[in-house]
Amino acid sequence: MARPVLVSKLPDIGTSIFSLMTQLAQECGAINLAQGFPDYDPPVALQQALARHATTPGHHQYAPMPGLLRLREAIAHKTARVYGVSAPDPATEVTITCGATEALYAVLAAVVHPGDEVLVLEPAYDLYGPAIRLQGGVPIYVPLEAPDFRPDWDRVRAALTPRTRLIMLNSPHNPSGAVLSAQDLHLLADLLRDTDTFVLSDEVYEHMVFDEQPHQSVLLHPELRERAFVLSSFGKTYHATGWKMGYCIAPAALTAEVRRVHQFLTFAVSTPTQHALADALETDTTHDQSLPDFYQYKRDLFRSLLAGSRFELLPVPGGYFQLARYRQISAEGDVAFAQRLTREAGVAVVPVSAFYHDGHDDGLIRFCFAKQDSTLHAAAQRLVGL
Structure with a gap:
């Protein structure tokens, strides 16, 4: 009996680079600055509200x-x-x-x-x-x-x-x-x-x-x-x-x-x-108002921690990601460099070519700085000596 053949609508698309880098970070025990999520919890009052409503008839x-x-x-x-x-x-x-x-x-x-x-x-x-x-x-x-x-x-x-x-x-x-x-x-x-x-x-x-x-x-x-x-x-x-x-x-x-x-x-x-x-x-009408200072502090902290490194840090007017050039460290493509950084330095990042439909590689990687201060300090210690 012939089996039907499924023709993919997205034959050129594989697993997301964010999932791949997070998986590699887990395999290597690396600090994950790749995927864009905080390693701290929501406000306590919000967690309590969720618990309360989860038990409300x-x-x-x-x-x-x-x-x-x-x-x-x-x-x-x-x-x-x-x-x-x-x-x-x-x-x-x-x-x-x-x-x-x-x-x-x-x-x-x-x-x-x-x-x-x-x-x-x-x-x-x-x-x-x-x-x-x-x-x-x-x-x-x-x-x-x-x-x-x-x-x-x-x-x-x-x-x-x-x-x-x-x-x-x-x-x-x-x-x-x-x-x-x-x-x-x-x-x-x-x-x-x-x-x-x-x-x-x-x-x-x-x-x-x-x-x-x-x-x-x-x-x-x-x-x-x-x-x-x-x-x-x-x-x-x-x-x-x-x-x-x-x-x-x-x-x-x-x-x-x-x-x-x-x-x-x-x-x-x-x-x-x-x-x-x-x-x-x-x-609470103050939470969103506090976020610019909260994340600007993390941006400035992370940039100061990498100030002595060979990474070239690009400007960050908003968001919670830091782009960096690494050409003073390596001439590798960004995917190869990101993978090696995860395996050898123990810090996972995202190659910026993943954000281009044609894989354009400008020698840039992306760090997520939405992390606890201790996480940023630990990651920087592994990066500044490269």
Whole structure:
């Protein structure tokens, strides 16, 4: 009997580099500065709230498909408080998702039709390209140049065509930490004004912008806000990446399309976790305000610890990653160097070529500094002598 042959939709995609480097770190007993997760826990009050709601009768069944109304209302109030803008309508403009990852996939599935083009500013998180292709879309890559990785809007203009359905933004940017300015948003609005192009703005590191600079959310630009899907992450904000909780803010007509997909993708996400996060947003308005200083301290500490090394540290305006050149240490490709660094120095990192669709190698690696001070000290001790 003949067996059916499954033809892969993504034949060129293997296991994520983040999983591979984390596995190698575990095998080698290395300090893991590769995968982007903290090695410290969420705020105690939030953990207590989760424990409380996990034992509350009635909190063990499906939440409403768009998310608990009280959580969506809390998000709307927080958005208005943080950005000084009109609050999104919690009934029609806020959707709770299984992390920003699901939100991103749901937006692409809702918006992108076969043959549509999607502009991706590269380097880019490795999910973007495959998720576009799975919808039959065509990713069009626009390069961001080191060391500042700021968009070249002339290049963006040249890449726009009548087939451009969506442009994907990420600020603060992963992996570089670059942030968009208000001027960047104005220039983008000018480019898109007479087009049918939507914006997907990945803002999961929104509360990690440093040196007393504000985060320039797309929500702050009225013209862009009308055509934008803005994604945020509770996992990043509350040091709880394993909770997989995020949300999407978009105008009502756009939200309706996201929910059409969301209801058949995950339908709803953890009910007690939503209650716990609603408690946190309702009772503590200081946590997000403390994050810029919290992570700037870690950035500055890690950079100071590596000041005597042969790594060339690139600027980090936001996020919780540090890019570094290693050419004074080795002429190896970045994948080979990252693997050797894990095995021989005992520190796992991510090669930045993983953020390029064609494996472009500029001799850069990415460290995650969202770690305890003791972890950063231990890692630096292994790195400074290289």
